[in-house]
Amino acid sequence: MSARFRIGTSLAQACQDLGYTGEVGYQTFLYSSEPDIRALLIFLAEKLPRHSHEDAHQPAGKSAVLQREIATKIKQQLALPWLPPSCRTAAAKRSQSLCRLHRFHVQPLSLAGDSSSKSISPERKEYWEKYLPFVSMQLPHAYSLAASLLERNTSDLSAVQEWEAEWKSQGLASRLSPEEYRSRKRQRLQKRIQDQLRQCRQHHAENHLPGPSTQDLVDMLKTFTVEEGTDNNKGSRFTHAQKFTHRQDPQVLTEQMQRVAENLPKKDTQDAQAEQEELSSLQQQIEHIEQDIQALAESTKLLHLTINKVEEEADKLQKQCDEKANAVKVKKRAVELLPDAENNLAKLQVMVDGSKQRMASLVGQWETHRVRLADEYSEMKRLQQEKEVESSRWMKDVRDLYDKIRAAADEAKRKEDLYKQLVSEYESLPKDVSRAAYTQRILEIVSNIKKQKEDITKILSDTKDLQKEINNLTGKVDRTFVVTDELVFKDAKKDEPVRKVYKYLAALHEVCVNPLKGVSSYSNYHSPSLEKVDGILV
DSSP states (O other): OHHHHHHHHHHHHHHHHHTOOSOOOHHHHHSOOHHHHHHHHHHHHHHSOOOOHHHHTSOOSHHHHHHHHHHHHHHHHHHSOOOOGGGOOHHHHHHHOSTTOOOOOOOOOOOOOOTTOTTSOHHHHHIIIIIOOOGGGSSSSGGGHHHHHHHHHHHHHHHHHHHHHHIIIIIHHHTOOHHHHHHHHHHHHHHHHHHHHHHHHHHHHHTTOOOGGGSOHHHHHHHHHHHSOTTTTOOOHHHHHHHHHOOOOHHHHHHHHHHHHHHSOOOOHHHHHHHHHHHHHHHHHHHHHHHHHHHHHHHHHHHHHHHHHHHHHHHHHHHHHHHHHHHHHHHHHHHHHSTTHHHHHHHHHHHHHHHHHHHHHHHHHHHHHHHHHHHHHHHHHHHHHHHHHHHHHHHHHHHHHHHHHHHHHHHHHHHHHHHHHHHHHHHHSOSOOOHHHHHHHHHHHHHHHHHHHHHHHHHHHHHHHHHHHHHHHHHHHHHHHHHHHHHHHHHHTTOHHHHHHHHHHHHHHHHHHHHHHHHHHHHHHHHHHHHHHHHHHO
């Protein structure tokens, strides 16, 4: 119910914010009537935006919306009048000038990949996180940033689309998973490279041409690409993008070179030695390069630590300089005020007096607000205490109600057990007893009741007579004591023995009054019960 109340209140507030002048509240939605709801719906229908007929038939979607916005922008620009350069304002010069136009110049960008992938080495992740510069800092000219980002985004999207097209056309037909299909395609490509390298080596050996032993792998691939026909160079844009964007590590490249060398046919001893020497020299170069890279990384870390320390020291020095500059300003101001010290002291005194007056006025204002806030606080505290008392009373009533419910449940359970016991006793009674026996027993009970009634009536009459006698005796004792007291009190002032008699009389009266009061209270206590018994008998 509380959720319905909150929702109804929020709906009513929203309708009032829209400008609904009628009477609306949570009861309008919870306990609605047809005229009120009809008026509210008519008001809300009038507040709905009215779309034109053309907008209703226009296609939806992000591309359609973008095209409509572009068309609207072009229409707005075409509707603007053309102004000569001498009549243009600063804003028109910035928007209509040709000084900001540049050619579409694209530069390659280095972007970080998915660092959550397990196939990426920790070194590359560290390079992406710490050393990879921002995209805006990778370009020599700022105007080529937008073109480079657009080209990179287009190439990535085209690579994904071509991979999806290739997978739908060839991958699904192979009945392999995407990973297995990529692995199989990579193996075919490596095998093709090995075959081409083997054919290139045989061609050089047959024509007695110098082999590519003095060239690196890149030159060998260039030679292989030039000598190969156009049919073998064909491939999808995804294949080219994968070749030029995903470079292999030097260690993986070395292992591939070793596997290719193992699969090549055996050469002469001289060629084998030359290849071995070249391979060892390349391996040494790779090791030197790795050592240089490691040394540069360590030096870079040291430089970063040094830079951090220098920056911290610079911050400390800057703080010290700021503090000293503030102190110098204060001292300079004090020195400037020294020549005319009396006038400056008078001005400072005036400023101090003004500050004191403002302080006093602020104190007065605060006192006014403090009194009001104190009253509000005391009122709220009183209301809170009343609410606490009310809640405690309600809790007590609830506990009493729970106790009554528990007692009623126990009583019901007890009566249920008694009912079951009586039913069992009734069922255990013999069924062949005649009616005359019950009638005789009822008559005996009635005669006993009549006899008891007569005895009770006699006891009641005796009790009433005894009570009357007690009342008479009590009145007589009181009157006797009053008369005796008056007689003895007159002589007690003159005669000492009479005074003792008066004391004994008072003590005797106190002793006798208590039993009389007990008898009277007992009779008064039992008189209502006797009256009820008399009423019952009547």
